[in-house]
Amino acid sequence: xxxxxxxxxxxxxxxxxxxxxxxxxxxxxxxxxxxxxxxxxxxxxxxxxxxxxxxxxxxxxxxxxxxxxxxxxxxxxxxxxxxxxxxxxxxxxxxxxxxxxxxxxxxxxxxxxxxxxxxxxxxxxxxxxxxxxxxxxxxxxxxxxxxxxxxxxxxxxxxxxxxxxxxxxxxxxxxxxxxxxxxxxxxxxxxxxxxxxxxxxxxxxxxxxxxxxxxxxxxxxxxxxxxxxxxxxxxxxxxxxxxxxxxxxxxxxxxxxxxxxxxxxxxxxxxxxxxxxxxxxxxxxxxxxxxxxxxxxxxxxxxxxxxxxxxxxxxxxxxxxxxxxxxxxxxxxxxxxxxxxxxxxxxxxxxxxxxxxxxxxxxxxxxxxxxxxxxxxxxxxx
Ligand code: HEM
Numbered sequence: 001x002x003x004x005x006x007x008x009x010x011x012x013x014x015x016x017x018x019x020x021x022x023x024x025x026x027x028x029x030x031x032x033x034x035x036x037x038x039x040x041x042x043x044x045x046x047x048x049x050x051x052x053x054x055x056x057x058x059x060x061x062x063x064x065x066x067x068x069x070x071x072x073x074x075x076x077x078x079x080x081x082x083x084x085x086x087x088x089x090x091x092x093x094x095x096x097x098x099x100x101x102x103x104x105x106x107x108x109x110x111x112x113x114x115x116x117x118x119x120x121x122x123x124x125x126x127x128x129x130x131x132x133x134x135x136x137x138x139x140x141x142x143x144x145x146x147x148x149x150x151x152x153x154x155x156x157x158x159x160x161x162x163x164x165x166x167x168x169x170x171x172x173x174x175x176x177x178x179x180x181x182x183x184x185x186x187x188x189x190x191x192x193x194x195x196x197x198x199x200x201x202x203x204x205x206x207x208x209x210x211x212x213x214x215x216x217x218x219x220x221x222x223x224x225x226x227x228x229x230x231x232x233x234x235x236x237x238x239x240x241x242x243x244x245x246x247x248x249x250x251x252x253x254x255x256x257x258x259x260x261x262x263x264x265x266x267x268x269x270x271x272x273x274x275x276x277x278x279x280x281x282x283x284x285x286x287x288x289x290x291x292x293x294x295x296x297x298x299x300x301x302x303x304x305x306x307x308x309x310x311x312x313x314x315x316x317x318x319x320x321x322x323x324x325x326x327x328x329x330x331x332x333x334x335x336x337x338x339x340x341x342x343x344x345x346x347x348x349x350x351x352x353x354x355x356x357x358x359x360x361x362x363x364x365x366x367x368x369x370x371x372x373x374x375x376x377x378x379x380x381x382x
Pocket of ligand 1: 144153156157158160161211247250251252254255258323326327330331337338339340341
């Protein structure tokens with residue numbers, strides 16, 4: 001019993017000591033200069049502001065601003081009475097991800113894609129050299145593209161090249177050009193480039209529409225495309241010429257990349273030209289969700305802009321890399337090719353080697369034998 005009462009006395013003493021220590025700490029805290037200042041400030045605020053330091057309307061029922069600022073930081077959307085609804089969001093955190101994507105992986109991967117394509121083409125040229133007309137030029141020519149077709153091609157080509165250069169300047173100019181030409185010249189050049197980009201875009205759109213109207217019927221896939229693809233177009237071996245009508249499978253790929261990529265880059269460009277007017281991504285996501293993509297179907301106008309910008313850049317970089325290959329094969333890469341888009345007239349032997357079925361059709365000849373796939377007899381045109 002004595003032992004028990006001794007223990008409870010010791011416990012009581014310890015409790016009392018804790019209480020005294022706790023009270024001493026509280027008193028010290030209350031008397032500290034910061035606490036005194038905080039109390040004075042709270043008192044001042046209470047006296048000086050109409051809401052007495054509370055959130056106006058006391059809607060959250062708290063005197064603390066912390067939570068509301070946390071919400072603002074997380075991008076809460078409020079309401080405003082001015083006409084700009086975007087002003088109702090003070091902090092849009094997705095902007096940070098947008099910037100990180102644009103200046104990070106997008107710029108890096110895009111740069112490597114274009115550089116990679118140039119290296120591949122240089123390697124191809126080193127190994128294969130210029131693809132010659134195997135039978136040598138015949139000296140007689142046939143019309144391959146008429147004036148309207150060439151106009152459509154060069155309208156698209158020239159506008160695309162200006163768009164590509166001015167667009168690449170927006171992405172890489174500050175790293176590549178600015179250190180060389182200085183801030184003043186770079187600034188003048190870039191703002192002129194931006195105007196060129198915005199207006200010349202319409203010439204590109206017109207060119208793409210003309211190409212669709214003129215060439216879509218020649219770019220429907222047919223059975224010869226499989227043979228052409230299985231032989232890699234004969235690009236890697238001398239004397240191999242798989243069958244082809246007006247456009248071979250490789251050209252059809254270029255055509256559809258230009259048309260579909262052109263439409264996509266035009267739509268995202270229009271969304272950037274007329275800010276906050278379109279909701280293309282909400283629409284696209286809704287369609288993708290039909291296939292279970294699970295994408296958000298409600299986006300803020302600012303998110304729409306950011307996604308449009310990223311997509312515009314992705315498609316632009318991809319198209320530029322692909323077009324580099326096209327420019328190569330249409331100029332230095334293949335003897336006789338450029339004339340098709342230059343004068344519109346091509347050498348007959350070039351036409352027979354690269355577009356034998358088209359040439360036969362043009363001349364009203366029987367369809368040539370296509371290496372075990374044809375019987376040499378005239379075949380109905382597809
Ligand atoms: C200096 C740049 C360019 C050159 C030298 C060039 C050359 C050529 C040539 C020679 C052809 C006809 C090929 C044939 O006879 O079968 C052609 C076709 C074509 N070009 Fe270009 N081109 C250039 C730029 C562009 C650009 C920038 C685009 C689009 C953005 C483009 C899109 C097309 C398309 C869709 C075709 C038809 C499909 C094909 O032949 O691949 N071209 N080009």
